[in-house]
Amino acid sequence: MHSRSRYLERGCGCVTENTAGTPITASLTSTSHTTFKILWNIMVRNGTNAAQLHPVLPINPIIQPYWDAISWLKAPSQATRVDATIFHFIAVLTIVTPFPLICYLARRPGTHLYRMALALSTAPILLLFVAAVRWAPPKELPANIFFTMSGMQIAIRMLELGFSFDGAKRVDEVSLGSLRKTEKGETFQTAMTDAFDLAFTMRGLKYEFGRGLKLPRDTRPTHDRTAWTWRTLTHYALPNYIVFDFIHNCFIRSPAIYAIGMEQIDFRDLDWSEKTVIKFLLAILVVTGLSFVYHMVSLFSVVALGTAPDEWPVLFGRPWTASSLHSFWAVEWHQILRRTFLVTGGYPLGFFFGRAGLVLGAFVSSGLLHGLMIMGDGEADLSWGTVSFFTIQALGFVLERLWRRFCGHRVGGIIGTIWVMFWLVVTVEYTGVGEWLYIHVDYRKHAARRHFFSRWNM
DSSP states (O other): OHHHHHHHHHHTTOOOOOOTTOOHHHHHHHHHHHHHHHHHHHHTSTTOOGGGSOTTSTTHHHHHHHHHHHHGGGSOSGGGOEEOOHHHHHHHHHHHTHHHHHHHHHTSTTOHHHHHHHHHHHHHHHHHHHHHEEOSOTTBHHHHHHHHHHHHHHHHHHHHHHHOTTOOOBTTOSSTTHHHHTSSOOOHHHHHHHHHHHHHOSSOTTBGGGTTOOOOOOOSOTTOHHHHHHHHIIIIIHHHHHHHHHHHHHHHHOHHHHHHHTTSSOGGGSOHHHHHHHHHHHHHHHHHHHHHHHHHHHHHHHHHSOOOGGGSOOSOOOGGGOSSHHHIIIIISOOTTHHHHIIIIIHHHHHHHHHHHHHHHHHHHHHHHHHHHHHTTTOSSOOHHHHHHHHHHHHHHHHHHHHHHHHSSOSOHHHHHHHHHHHHHHHHHHHTTTGGGGTSBOHHHHHTSOOGGGGGTO
16 A cells, blocks of 8 residues: 555655555545645646646546646637547537436426526536537538537527526427426426427427527428328438539539639639639538438438427428518528527627617627638638628618618519529628638548449539
8 A cells, every 4th residue: 555655646746755654544645635736737737738647547538628628728729729539529428418407407497597507517618629629620511510510509509498597388388397297197208308309409399489480381291201201202302412412523523613622723713703603503502411411310200210290391491582581591591590599699689779689680690600610620710701791681681671661562572582692692792701611621532432423424
Protein backbone atom coordinates (compact mmCIF):
# COMPACT_ATOMS: atom_id res chain seq x y z
CA MET A 1 0.00 0.00 0.00
CA HIS A 2 2.78 2.39 0.91
CA SER A 3 4.68 1.94 -2.34
CA ARG A 4 1.43 2.37 -4.27
CA SER A 5 0.66 5.59 -2.39
CA ARG A 6 4.17 6.88 -3.00
CA TYR A 7 3.77 6.06 -6.72
CA LEU A 8 0.55 8.04 -7.03
CA GLU A 9 1.98 10.99 -5.12
CA ARG A 10 5.05 11.22 -7.30
CA GLY A 11 2.91 11.06 -10.43
CA CYS A 12 0.88 14.04 -9.27
CA GLY A 13 3.84 16.06 -8.06
CA CYS A 14 3.07 15.86 -4.32
CA VAL A 15 5.93 16.82 -2.01
CA THR A 16 5.05 14.50 0.90
CA GLU A 17 6.64 11.06 1.30
CA ASN A 18 5.09 8.06 2.97
CA THR A 19 7.30 5.98 5.20
CA ALA A 20 6.98 2.42 6.39
CA GLY A 21 5.55 3.57 9.70
CA THR A 22 2.79 5.81 8.31
CA PRO A 23 -0.62 4.89 9.80
CA ILE A 24 -3.66 4.13 7.60
CA THR A 25 -5.29 7.50 8.39
CA ALA A 26 -2.25 9.30 6.98
CA SER A 27 -2.48 7.23 3.79
CA LEU A 28 -6.15 8.16 3.42
CA THR A 29 -5.30 11.80 3.95
CA SER A 30 -2.58 11.56 1.33
CA THR A 31 -4.99 9.92 -1.12
CA SER A 32 -7.53 12.71 -0.56
CA HIS A 33 -4.80 15.26 -1.14
CA THR A 34 -3.85 13.47 -4.38
CA THR A 35 -7.46 13.47 -5.60
CA PHE A 36 -7.81 17.17 -4.77
CA LYS A 37 -4.68 18.00 -6.76
CA ILE A 38 -6.01 16.07 -9.76
CA LEU A 39 -9.33 17.92 -9.69
CA TRP A 40 -7.50 21.21 -9.22
CA ASN A 41 -5.36 20.50 -12.30
CA ILE A 42 -8.45 19.66 -14.35
CA MET A 43 -10.67 22.56 -13.37
CA VAL A 44 -8.39 25.43 -12.41
CA ARG A 45 -4.88 25.27 -13.75
CA ASN A 46 -4.71 27.25 -16.96
CA GLY A 47 -3.70 25.19 -19.96
CA THR A 48 -3.71 21.83 -18.19
CA ASN A 49 -4.66 18.94 -20.47
CA ALA A 50 -6.28 15.82 -19.09
CA ALA A 51 -3.74 13.75 -21.00
CA GLN A 52 -1.03 15.20 -18.75
CA LEU A 53 -2.56 13.56 -15.68
CA HIS A 54 -1.13 10.28 -14.49
CA PRO A 55 -2.36 7.32 -16.58
CA VAL A 56 -2.91 5.17 -13.48
CA LEU A 57 -6.27 6.84 -12.85
CA PRO A 58 -8.81 6.08 -15.64
CA ILE A 59 -10.27 9.58 -15.84
CA ASN A 60 -8.55 10.85 -18.99
CA PRO A 61 -11.08 9.43 -21.52
CA ILE A 62 -13.97 10.80 -19.46
CA ILE A 63 -12.58 14.26 -18.71
CA GLN A 64 -10.77 15.01 -22.00
CA PRO A 65 -13.85 15.65 -24.20
CA TYR A 66 -15.27 18.13 -21.70
CA TRP A 67 -11.90 19.79 -21.25
CA ASP A 68 -11.58 20.15 -25.02
CA ALA A 69 -14.94 21.89 -25.19
CA ILE A 70 -14.17 24.22 -22.28
CA SER A 71 -10.70 25.04 -23.63
CA TRP A 72 -12.29 26.21 -26.90
CA LEU A 73 -13.79 29.17 -25.02
CA LYS A 74 -10.30 30.63 -24.54
CA ALA A 75 -9.92 31.23 -28.30
CA PRO A 76 -13.12 30.32 -30.17
CA SER A 77 -12.15 29.80 -33.81
CA GLN A 78 -11.95 27.08 -36.44
CA ALA A 79 -8.24 26.63 -35.68
CA THR A 80 -8.91 25.72 -32.04
CA ARG A 81 -11.63 23.14 -32.75
CA VAL A 82 -10.58 19.56 -32.00
CA ASP A 83 -11.25 16.47 -34.08
CA ALA A 84 -13.97 14.23 -32.73
CA THR A 85 -13.05 10.92 -31.09
CA ILE A 86 -15.21 8.10 -29.81
CA PHE A 87 -15.11 9.73 -26.37
CA HIS A 88 -16.56 12.97 -27.75
CA PHE A 89 -19.47 11.00 -29.20
CA ILE A 90 -19.96 9.22 -25.87
CA ALA A 91 -19.89 12.56 -24.04
CA VAL A 92 -22.51 14.04 -26.38
CA LEU A 93 -24.75 10.99 -26.06
CA THR A 94 -24.50 11.38 -22.30
CA ILE A 95 -25.49 15.04 -22.55
CA VAL A 96 -28.42 14.28 -24.88
CA THR A 97 -29.78 11.55 -22.57
CA PRO A 98 -31.93 14.00 -20.51
CA PHE A 99 -33.78 15.14 -23.66
CA PRO A 100 -36.31 12.25 -23.65
CA LEU A 101 -36.74 12.81 -19.91
CA ILE A 102 -37.52 16.49 -20.53
CA CYS A 103 -40.07 15.42 -23.16
CA TYR A 104 -41.56 12.93 -20.69
CA LEU A 105 -41.90 15.63 -18.04
CA ALA A 106 -43.30 18.12 -20.57
CA ARG A 107 -46.35 15.87 -20.91
CA ARG A 108 -47.00 16.01 -17.17
CA PRO A 109 -48.24 18.96 -15.09
CA GLY A 110 -46.23 20.43 -12.24
CA THR A 111 -42.83 19.63 -13.74
CA HIS A 112 -41.75 23.10 -14.85
CA LEU A 113 -38.87 23.52 -12.40
CA TYR A 114 -37.50 20.04 -13.08
CA ARG A 115 -37.54 20.62 -16.83
CA MET A 116 -35.90 24.01 -16.47
CA ALA A 117 -33.13 22.60 -14.28
CA LEU A 118 -32.41 19.77 -16.73
CA ALA A 119 -32.43 22.10 -19.73
CA LEU A 120 -30.12 24.67 -18.16
CA SER A 121 -27.65 22.00 -17.06
CA THR A 122 -27.38 20.22 -20.42
CA ALA A 123 -28.30 22.49 -23.36
CA PRO A 124 -25.39 24.97 -22.97
CA ILE A 125 -22.89 22.10 -22.78
CA LEU A 126 -24.37 20.53 -25.91
CA LEU A 127 -24.07 23.82 -27.81
CA LEU A 128 -20.48 24.08 -26.61
CA PHE A 129 -19.69 20.63 -28.02
CA VAL A 130 -21.34 21.52 -31.34
CA ALA A 131 -19.07 24.55 -31.70
CA ALA A 132 -15.83 23.24 -30.21
CA VAL A 133 -15.61 19.82 -31.87
CA ARG A 134 -15.00 19.09 -35.55
CA TRP A 135 -17.39 16.18 -36.10
CA ALA A 136 -16.38 15.37 -39.69
CA PRO A 137 -13.54 16.48 -41.97
CA PRO A 138 -13.99 19.74 -43.91
CA LYS A 139 -15.84 19.48 -47.25
CA GLU A 140 -18.01 16.71 -45.81
CA LEU A 141 -20.94 19.11 -46.04
CA PRO A 142 -23.91 16.72 -45.44
CA ALA A 143 -22.27 15.10 -42.41
CA ASN A 144 -21.18 18.40 -40.86
CA ILE A 145 -24.58 20.00 -41.43
CA PHE A 146 -26.29 16.96 -39.90
CA PHE A 147 -24.19 17.00 -36.71
CA THR A 148 -24.24 20.77 -36.34
CA MET A 149 -27.95 21.20 -36.98
CA SER A 150 -28.94 18.18 -34.88
CA GLY A 151 -27.00 19.48 -31.89
CA MET A 152 -28.40 22.99 -32.17
CA GLN A 153 -31.93 21.68 -32.71
CA ILE A 154 -31.88 19.37 -29.68
CA ALA A 155 -30.42 22.12 -27.48
CA ILE A 156 -33.08 24.59 -28.60
CA ARG A 157 -35.85 22.03 -28.04
CA MET A 158 -34.49 21.35 -24.55
CA LEU A 159 -34.59 25.03 -23.66
CA GLU A 160 -38.02 25.51 -25.23
CA LEU A 161 -39.62 22.61 -23.37
CA GLY A 162 -37.70 23.46 -20.22
CA PHE A 163 -38.94 27.05 -20.04
CA SER A 164 -42.49 26.27 -21.22
CA PHE A 165 -44.58 26.75 -18.11
CA ASP A 166 -47.57 24.77 -19.45
CA GLY A 167 -45.58 21.94 -21.02
CA ALA A 168 -46.55 20.44 -24.38
CA LYS A 169 -50.32 20.03 -24.57
CA ARG A 170 -52.00 18.26 -27.46
CA VAL A 171 -54.73 19.93 -29.48
CA ASP A 172 -57.30 17.31 -28.36
CA GLU A 173 -56.59 17.73 -24.63
CA VAL A 174 -58.56 19.92 -22.27
CA SER A 175 -55.57 20.13 -19.93
CA LEU A 176 -52.04 18.76 -20.01
CA GLY A 177 -52.18 14.97 -19.85
CA SER A 178 -56.00 14.78 -19.60
CA LEU A 179 -56.23 12.50 -22.62
CA ARG A 180 -53.62 10.18 -21.12
CA LYS A 181 -55.49 10.00 -17.80
CA THR A 182 -58.65 8.68 -19.46
CA GLU A 183 -56.82 5.58 -20.63
CA LYS A 184 -56.72 2.45 -18.50
CA GLY A 185 -53.48 2.84 -16.67
CA GLU A 186 -50.14 3.73 -18.19
CA THR A 187 -47.31 1.34 -18.91
CA PHE A 188 -43.66 2.13 -19.36
CA GLN A 189 -44.06 1.53 -23.11
CA THR A 190 -46.90 4.03 -23.51
CA ALA A 191 -45.03 6.62 -21.44
CA MET A 192 -41.89 6.28 -23.58
CA THR A 193 -43.94 6.35 -26.78
CA ASP A 194 -45.55 9.59 -25.65
CA ALA A 195 -42.15 11.10 -24.79
CA PHE A 196 -40.43 10.08 -28.01
CA ASP A 197 -43.39 11.26 -30.08
CA LEU A 198 -42.85 14.74 -28.64
CA ALA A 199 -39.07 14.47 -29.05
CA PHE A 200 -39.22 13.69 -32.77
CA THR A 201 -42.10 15.91 -33.80
CA MET A 202 -40.73 19.00 -35.52
CA ARG A 203 -43.83 20.70 -36.87
CA GLY A 204 -46.08 19.92 -33.89
CA LEU A 205 -48.93 18.45 -35.92
CA LYS A 206 -50.77 17.14 -32.83
CA TYR A 207 -49.65 19.78 -30.33
CA GLU A 208 -50.70 23.26 -29.36
CA PHE A 209 -47.36 24.73 -30.41
CA GLY A 210 -48.12 23.61 -33.97
CA ARG A 211 -51.20 25.81 -34.30
CA GLY A 212 -51.00 28.16 -37.26
CA LEU A 213 -48.98 25.66 -39.29
CA LYS A 214 -50.03 25.58 -42.94
CA LEU A 215 -49.27 22.45 -44.94
CA PRO A 216 -49.30 22.01 -48.72
CA ARG A 217 -52.01 19.93 -50.36
CA ASP A 218 -51.49 16.20 -49.98
CA THR A 219 -53.35 13.87 -52.36
CA ARG A 220 -52.19 10.58 -50.86
CA PRO A 221 -54.91 8.32 -49.34
CA THR A 222 -53.99 8.42 -45.65
CA HIS A 223 -56.91 6.09 -44.76
CA ASP A 224 -55.36 3.23 -46.78
CA ARG A 225 -51.89 2.27 -45.52
CA THR A 226 -51.01 0.12 -48.54
CA ALA A 227 -52.13 2.68 -51.10
CA TRP A 228 -50.36 5.45 -49.19
CA THR A 229 -47.13 3.44 -49.10
CA TRP A 230 -47.22 2.68 -52.82
CA ARG A 231 -48.00 6.27 -53.77
CA THR A 232 -45.28 7.64 -51.49
CA LEU A 233 -42.73 5.29 -53.03
CA THR A 234 -43.67 5.81 -56.69
CA HIS A 235 -44.74 9.48 -56.70
CA TYR A 236 -42.39 10.98 -54.13
CA ALA A 237 -39.38 8.93 -53.00
CA LEU A 238 -38.21 7.47 -56.34
CA PRO A 239 -38.87 10.57 -58.52
CA ASN A 240 -37.04 12.79 -56.06
CA TYR A 241 -34.08 10.43 -56.00
CA ILE A 242 -33.89 10.27 -59.80
CA VAL A 243 -33.99 14.06 -60.20
CA PHE A 244 -31.49 14.56 -57.38
CA ASP A 245 -29.08 12.01 -58.78
CA PHE A 246 -29.36 13.42 -62.31
CA ILE A 247 -28.61 17.01 -61.26
CA HIS A 248 -25.87 15.88 -58.87
CA ASN A 249 -24.26 13.84 -61.62
CA CYS A 250 -24.44 16.83 -63.99
CA PHE A 251 -22.79 19.00 -61.35
CA ILE A 252 -19.95 16.56 -60.91
CA ARG A 253 -19.36 16.22 -64.66
CA SER A 254 -19.54 19.96 -65.33
CA PRO A 255 -16.00 21.35 -65.90
CA ALA A 256 -17.01 24.82 -64.67
CA ILE A 257 -18.55 23.58 -61.41
CA TYR A 258 -15.67 21.18 -60.84
CA ALA A 259 -13.21 24.06 -61.26
CA ILE A 260 -15.24 26.16 -58.81
CA GLY A 261 -15.33 23.34 -56.29
CA MET A 262 -11.57 22.90 -56.62
CA GLU A 263 -11.17 26.69 -56.15
CA GLN A 264 -9.50 26.99 -59.56
CA ILE A 265 -11.88 29.77 -60.60
CA ASP A 266 -14.15 32.08 -58.64
CA PHE A 267 -17.90 31.60 -58.78
CA ARG A 268 -18.32 35.37 -59.11
CA ASP A 269 -16.42 35.34 -62.41
CA LEU A 270 -19.22 33.46 -64.17
CA ASP A 271 -21.86 35.24 -66.23
CA TRP A 272 -25.08 36.29 -64.53
CA SER A 273 -27.07 33.76 -66.54
CA GLU A 274 -24.69 30.91 -65.63
CA LYS A 275 -24.83 31.75 -61.95
CA THR A 276 -28.64 31.96 -62.04
CA VAL A 277 -28.99 28.55 -63.71
CA ILE A 278 -26.55 26.94 -61.27
CA LYS A 279 -28.34 28.38 -58.23
CA PHE A 280 -31.73 27.34 -59.64
CA LEU A 281 -30.45 23.78 -60.08
CA LEU A 282 -28.98 23.96 -56.59
CA ALA A 283 -32.43 24.82 -55.20
CA ILE A 284 -33.91 21.80 -56.97
CA LEU A 285 -31.06 19.69 -55.58
CA VAL A 286 -31.89 20.79 -52.03
CA VAL A 287 -35.64 20.18 -52.47
CA THR A 288 -35.27 16.73 -54.04
CA GLY A 289 -32.52 15.60 -51.67
CA LEU A 290 -34.40 16.56 -48.52
CA SER A 291 -37.65 15.17 -49.91
CA PHE A 292 -36.09 11.81 -50.74
CA VAL A 293 -34.62 11.40 -47.25
CA TYR A 294 -37.85 12.53 -45.59
CA HIS A 295 -40.10 10.17 -47.57
CA MET A 296 -37.77 7.20 -47.04
CA VAL A 297 -37.89 7.84 -43.29
CA SER A 298 -41.68 8.17 -43.47
CA LEU A 299 -41.95 4.84 -45.31
CA PHE A 300 -39.83 3.13 -42.66
CA SER A 301 -41.89 4.70 -39.87
CA VAL A 302 -45.26 3.70 -41.37
CA VAL A 303 -44.30 0.23 -42.61
CA ALA A 304 -41.89 -0.93 -39.89
CA LEU A 305 -42.98 1.06 -36.83
CA GLY A 306 -46.70 1.21 -37.56
CA THR A 307 -47.21 4.98 -37.28
CA ALA A 308 -50.25 6.51 -38.91
CA PRO A 309 -49.79 7.84 -42.49
CA ASP A 310 -51.45 11.15 -41.61
CA GLU A 311 -48.52 11.87 -39.27
CA TRP A 312 -46.27 12.20 -42.33
CA PRO A 313 -47.64 14.96 -44.58
CA VAL A 314 -45.60 15.98 -47.61
CA LEU A 315 -42.43 17.93 -46.85
CA PHE A 316 -42.52 20.33 -49.81
CA GLY A 317 -45.45 21.50 -51.85
CA ARG A 318 -44.87 23.10 -55.24
CA PRO A 319 -42.65 26.09 -54.54
CA TRP A 320 -42.39 26.94 -58.25
CA THR A 321 -46.17 27.59 -58.35
CA ALA A 322 -46.28 29.90 -55.30
CA SER A 323 -48.15 33.11 -56.09
CA SER A 324 -46.75 35.12 -53.17
CA LEU A 325 -43.73 35.13 -50.91
CA HIS A 326 -46.00 34.28 -48.00
CA SER A 327 -47.25 31.20 -49.85
CA PHE A 328 -43.70 30.25 -50.84
CA TRP A 329 -42.12 30.42 -47.38
CA ALA A 330 -45.10 29.62 -45.14
CA VAL A 331 -46.78 26.84 -47.14
CA GLU A 332 -44.88 25.41 -50.11
CA TRP A 333 -41.41 25.37 -48.53
CA HIS A 334 -40.68 22.86 -45.78
CA GLN A 335 -41.77 23.82 -42.26
CA ILE A 336 -39.44 21.49 -40.33
CA LEU A 337 -37.61 24.36 -38.63
CA ARG A 338 -40.58 26.71 -38.37
CA ARG A 339 -40.90 26.33 -34.60
CA THR A 340 -37.16 26.80 -34.09
CA PHE A 341 -37.15 30.08 -36.00
CA LEU A 342 -40.16 31.36 -34.08
CA VAL A 343 -38.78 30.46 -30.66
CA THR A 344 -35.27 31.83 -31.25
CA GLY A 345 -36.17 34.96 -33.19
CA GLY A 346 -39.82 35.45 -34.08
CA TYR A 347 -41.40 35.49 -30.63
CA PRO A 348 -38.71 37.62 -28.93
CA LEU A 349 -38.88 40.38 -31.58
CA GLY A 350 -42.63 39.96 -31.92
CA PHE A 351 -43.04 40.70 -28.22
CA PHE A 352 -41.55 44.18 -28.76
CA PHE A 353 -42.55 45.04 -32.34
CA GLY A 354 -45.70 43.06 -33.02
CA ARG A 355 -46.29 41.15 -36.26
CA ALA A 356 -43.50 42.94 -38.11
CA GLY A 357 -41.03 41.89 -35.42
CA LEU A 358 -42.36 38.32 -35.57
CA VAL A 359 -41.67 38.04 -39.30
CA LEU A 360 -38.30 39.81 -39.14
CA GLY A 361 -37.14 37.80 -36.14
CA ALA A 362 -38.05 34.48 -37.76
CA PHE A 363 -36.09 35.27 -40.93
CA VAL A 364 -33.09 36.65 -39.03
CA SER A 365 -33.03 33.47 -36.95
CA SER A 366 -33.26 31.40 -40.14
CA GLY A 367 -30.29 33.24 -41.64
CA LEU A 368 -28.17 32.90 -38.51
CA LEU A 369 -28.87 29.19 -38.10
CA HIS A 370 -28.12 28.50 -41.76
CA GLY A 371 -24.91 30.48 -41.42
CA LEU A 372 -23.90 28.52 -38.33
CA MET A 373 -24.49 25.28 -40.23
CA ILE A 374 -21.92 26.37 -42.83
CA MET A 375 -19.46 27.30 -40.06
CA GLY A 376 -19.84 23.73 -38.85
CA ASP A 377 -18.18 22.63 -42.10
CA GLY A 378 -15.14 24.80 -41.49
CA GLU A 379 -16.14 28.26 -42.73
CA ALA A 380 -13.91 30.76 -40.92
CA ASP A 381 -16.59 33.41 -40.42
CA LEU A 382 -20.35 33.60 -40.40
CA SER A 383 -21.75 33.62 -43.94
CA TRP A 384 -23.31 37.08 -43.99
CA GLY A 385 -24.56 36.47 -47.52
CA THR A 386 -26.72 33.67 -46.18
CA VAL A 387 -27.89 35.79 -43.24
CA SER A 388 -28.75 38.75 -45.47
CA PHE A 389 -30.64 36.56 -47.98
CA PHE A 390 -33.05 35.26 -45.36
CA THR A 391 -33.31 38.58 -43.54
CA ILE A 392 -34.26 40.48 -46.69
CA GLN A 393 -37.19 38.10 -47.24
CA ALA A 394 -38.96 39.99 -44.46
CA LEU A 395 -38.82 43.09 -46.66
CA GLY A 396 -40.63 41.13 -49.37
CA PHE A 397 -43.40 40.35 -46.88
CA VAL A 398 -43.68 44.07 -46.09
CA LEU A 399 -43.96 44.92 -49.79
CA GLU A 400 -46.73 42.35 -50.24
CA ARG A 401 -48.60 43.82 -47.28
CA LEU A 402 -48.29 47.32 -48.73
CA TRP A 403 -49.61 46.00 -52.04
CA ARG A 404 -52.65 44.57 -50.27
CA ARG A 405 -53.27 47.84 -48.41
CA PHE A 406 -53.13 50.09 -51.48
CA CYS A 407 -54.61 47.73 -54.08
CA GLY A 408 -57.26 46.10 -51.89
CA HIS A 409 -56.32 42.49 -52.70
CA ARG A 410 -53.50 40.05 -52.09
CA VAL A 411 -50.68 39.30 -54.49
CA GLY A 412 -51.70 36.29 -56.54
CA GLY A 413 -52.13 34.64 -59.92
CA ILE A 414 -49.51 34.52 -62.63
CA ILE A 415 -48.37 38.03 -61.70
CA GLY A 416 -47.71 36.81 -58.18
CA THR A 417 -45.68 33.84 -59.43
CA ILE A 418 -43.56 36.12 -61.62
CA TRP A 419 -43.08 38.43 -58.62
CA VAL A 420 -41.89 35.53 -56.42
CA MET A 421 -39.41 34.26 -59.01
CA PHE A 422 -38.12 37.78 -59.66
CA TRP A 423 -37.65 38.52 -55.96
CA LEU A 424 -35.86 35.24 -55.27
CA VAL A 425 -33.53 35.55 -58.27
CA VAL A 426 -32.58 39.13 -57.37
CA THR A 427 -32.02 38.44 -53.66
CA VAL A 428 -30.06 35.26 -54.39
CA GLU A 429 -27.83 37.12 -56.86
CA TYR A 430 -27.06 40.16 -54.74
CA THR A 431 -26.61 38.38 -51.41
CA GLY A 432 -24.36 35.61 -52.73
CA VAL A 433 -26.23 32.81 -50.97
CA GLY A 434 -25.32 29.37 -52.24
CA GLU A 435 -21.78 30.18 -53.29
CA TRP A 436 -20.45 28.29 -50.26
CA LEU A 437 -21.54 25.01 -51.84
CA TYR A 438 -18.73 25.03 -54.35
CA ILE A 439 -16.14 25.62 -51.64
CA HIS A 440 -17.44 23.06 -49.18
CA VAL A 441 -17.82 20.05 -51.50
CA ASP A 442 -14.88 17.83 -52.44
CA TYR A 443 -15.71 17.16 -56.09
CA ARG A 444 -12.70 14.89 -56.57
CA LYS A 445 -14.18 12.37 -54.16
CA HIS A 446 -17.73 12.68 -55.49
CA ALA A 447 -16.58 12.31 -59.08
CA ALA A 448 -15.13 8.91 -58.23
CA ARG A 449 -18.51 7.60 -57.11
CA ARG A 450 -20.86 5.78 -59.48
CA HIS A 451 -24.27 7.33 -59.95
CA PHE A 452 -27.56 6.14 -61.36
CA PHE A 453 -27.08 7.75 -64.76
CA SER A 454 -23.39 6.84 -65.09
CA ARG A 455 -24.24 3.68 -67.00
CA TRP A 456 -25.57 5.79 -69.88
CA ASN A 457 -22.48 8.02 -69.83
CA MET A 458 -24.58 11.10 -69.22
